[in-house]
Amino acid sequence: xxxxxxxxxxxxxxxxxxxxxxxxxxxxxxxxxxxxxxxxxxxxxxxxxxxxxxxxxxxxxxxxxxxxxxxxxxxxxxxxxxxxxxxxxxxxxxxxxxxxxxxxxxxxxxxxxxxx
Numbered sequence: 001x002x003x004x005x006x007x008x009x010x011x012x013x014x015x016x017x018x019x020x021x022x023x024x025x026x027x028x029x030x031x032x033x034x035x036x037x038x039x040x041x042x043x044x045x046x047x048x049x050x051x052x053x054x055x056x057x058x059x060x061x062x063x064x065x066x067x068x069x070x071x072x073x074x075x076x077x078x079x080x081x082x083x084x085x086x087x088x089x090x091x092x093x094x095x096x097x098x099x100x101x102x103x104x105x106x107x108x109x110x111x112x113x114x115x116x
Contacts, residue, residue, distance in 0.1 A: 001026045002024075002025070002026040002027050002098065002100055002105045003024070003025045003026050003107075004022055004023070004024050004096040004097070004098065004105060004106065004107035005022065005023045005024075005096075005107055005108070006020060006021065006022050006094065006095065006096050006107045006108065006109060006110040007020070007021050007022075007023075007110060008020040008021050008110060009093075009094060009110030009111045009112045009113075010111075010112070010113070011113045011115065012086055012112070012113070012114055013114070013115070013116050014086060014087060014088060014114055014115075014116055015085055015086065016086050016114070017082070017083060017084045017085075017086065018083050018086065018112060019080055019081070019082050019083070020036070020080065020081040020083070020094055020110060020112070021078055021079075021080055022034070022036075022078060022079045022080075022081075022096030022107060023076075023077060023078050024077045024078065024079070024096070024098065025077060027098070027100050029074055029077040030053055030054065030074040031053055032053055032098050032099070032100060033050060033051060033052050033053055033098075033099075034050070034051055034070075034072060034079040034096065034097070034098055035047065035048075035049065035050045035051075035096070035097040035098070035099075036048040036049045036050075036070060036079075036081045036094060036095070036096060036097070037094070037095045037097055038090075038092035038093065038094045038095065038112075039092055039093050039095070039109075040089075040091060040092040040093075043092075045095070046061075047061060048060065048061070048064055048068060048081070048094070049064070049068055049069075049070035049081060050070065051070045051071065051072050051079060054074070055071065055072050055074075058070050058071075064083075064090075067083065067084050067085045067086075068081060068082065068083050068084070069081070069082040069084075070082075079096060081094065083112070086112075086114045087114060088114045088115060089114075090112060090114050091112060091113050091114050091115070092111075092112060093109040093110065093111050093112075094109060094110050094111075094112055095107055095109045
């Protein structure tokens with residue numbers, strides 16, 4: 001079965017950095033694009049980053065462009081989200097996502113809190 005396990009969240013001061021990881025299993029990782037989303041309290045889940053199956057193409061929305069970078073290591077079945085220059089508004093639970101056989105799969109999420 002598909003499993004996605006996020007890690008790397010925590011408390012960081014404004015302007016700081018974190019790197020999130022998502023370990024995937026249960027499918028052929030290198031065949032699928034991977035995504036990161038986030039959800040802040042009281043808000044809808046929003047798209048943060050996407051990477052194509054071999055990492056050739058990445059896509060991030062304007063709200064994190066220039067600060068967040070997505071990457072992947074297909075040998076380790078892991079996708080990463082490097083987050084720099086973090087702001088308090090980046091506080092959220094961050095989720096890894098894959099669309100596999102027409103179904104969306106999500107990890108349990110990892111909490112990122114940006115606060116002084």
